[in-house]
Amino acid sequence: MDDYNNSPYREQEGFERKPISPQAESNGMAKASKICGIISVVSIITLMIYPAIILGSVAIILALLSRGKEKRLPDKARTGLTTGIVAIVVNIVVVGGAVAILFSDGAYKQQLNSMCAEMYGQTFDDMINDAMDGSLDLDYHNLPGQISNLY
Numbered sequence: 001m002d003d004y005n006n007s008p009y010r011e012q013e014g015f016e017r018k019p020i021s022p023q024a025e026s027n028g029m030a031k032a033s034k035i036c037g038i039i040s041v042v043s044i045i046t047l048m049i050y051p052a053i054i055l056g057s058v059a060i061i062l063a064l065l066s067r068g069k070e071k072r073l074p075d076k077a078r079t080g081l082t083t084g085i086v087a088i089v090v091n092i093v094v095v096g097g098a099v100a101i102l103f104s105d106g107a108y109k110q111q112l113n114s115m116c117a118e119m120y121g122q123t124f125d126d127m128i129n130d131a132m133d134g135s136l137d138l139d140y141h142n143l144p145g146q147i148s149n150l151y
Contacts, residue, residue: 022124028072029066033080040087044094052091059084 037059043051063081067073073081102108113123120127 023103027066027074027076029062030075030077030080033062033066033084034076035080036062037083037087041083041090044087044090047094049091049095054085054089056087056091059087 008074036055040052040055040059043055059080063073063084064075066077102112107144113125116122116124116127122130
């Protein structure tokens, strides 16, 4: 007899082994999706923009891939999908709100214009107008020198 049959942990009478379902095999992706989704939501709370977008996207992709051929998502994958979507949507709203505040408040816009004038030699409004016209011309090669001259 093999070691399994001699094991004190062998199957007891009346109990059968059940085969592993395909969803249990994809459980690793579902777990990873859940973890990425939770980290993406936490990164929004700490106001980190890029990790929330990247990890939220990864959570969505892993959640969808963890389904396999099944019709339903595993619970962990559903959690990862939900938190990934929430992280991306909240991140877009927060960044959009910050940009709206920046451009609607005159004091912030004036400070941005003065910083751009010191760093680049032209105001932010002029740079936006030049970018819209297609004539934006900044000296990117001398940018470190321009920044070091400020300090």
